[in-house]
Amino acid sequence: MSPLSVSVLVFCVIFLGCVTTDHLNIGTSVNGQLAYVSNVKMSAIPFKVRVKNVFYTNETSPKVIKGITAIDSLNSKAKATVTAGGVGTTFANIKLKSERGEGLDYQIQIFATVLTLGGDEYAASGVDVGVA
Numbered sequence: 708m709s710p711l712s713v714s715v716l717v718f719c720v721i722f723l724g725c726v727t728t729d730h731l732n733i734g735t736s737v738n739g740q741l742a743y744v745s746n747v748k749m750s751a752i753p754f755k756v757r758v759k760n761v762f763y764t765n766e767t768s769p770k771v772i773k774g775i776t777a778i779d780s781l782n783s784k785a786k787a788t789v790t791a792g793g794v795g796t797t798f799a800n801i802k803l804k805s806e807r808g809e810g811l812d813y814q815i816q817i818f819a820t821v822l823t824l825g826g827d828e829y830a831a832s833g834v835d836v837g838v839a
Contacts, residue, residue, distance in 0.1 A: 731787040731801070734774035734794035739818030742770050747803060751810035758805075760790075763817050764798040770819035772799055780812040787813060797822070 742765065749757045763772075772794050777787035784806045791800040805811045 729784070729786055730779055731775065731777035731789070733776075733789060734772070734818070736774045736776070736816075736818040739773035739820050740770075741816060742772075742819035743815070743817040745815045747811055747813045747815065749805070749811040751805075751808060753808050756805055756807050757803075757809070757811050759803045759811060761801040761803065761815050762798075763792075763801075763815075765819075769797045769822050771822055772796055772817055772819045774816075774818040775799060775801070776816040776818075777801060777803070778814045778816075780814060781810065783809050785809065785811055785813070 743763045745761055747759050749759055779785055786804050788802050789799060790802045792798040803811050803813055
């Protein structure tokens with residue numbers, strides 16, 4: 708290999724290492740319907756950490772969550788974490804936290820399946836249906 712190709716390869720590895728982002732992917736979207744989509748945008752404020760909590764629940768027609776995806780559109784070092792609920796439950800609380808002095812731009816997607824009596828969804832979710 709020539710010195711030029713080696714230096715290009717090293718540059719690419721360093722560049723990819725610096726541009727990593729932390730998207731949140733929990734569970735799967737396979738066999739799940741898109742139950743919730745939210746675009747969260749918060750502008751940057753110098754020297755401040757931006758925090759946003761996103762809450763999902765659907766009490767009128769409960770669905771078991773199969774997957775959660777939080778995509779960081781800015782490719783920043785912001786973090787997305789599930790603080791309550793999540794996969795296998797009927798609700799989710801997601802906390803988005805930016806780096807100091809940075810903004811937030813996330814798309815939250817939640818995939819779920821409808822709760823049906825006697826279906827596999829009850830067994831997978833651990834929900835006690837109370838059927839006698």
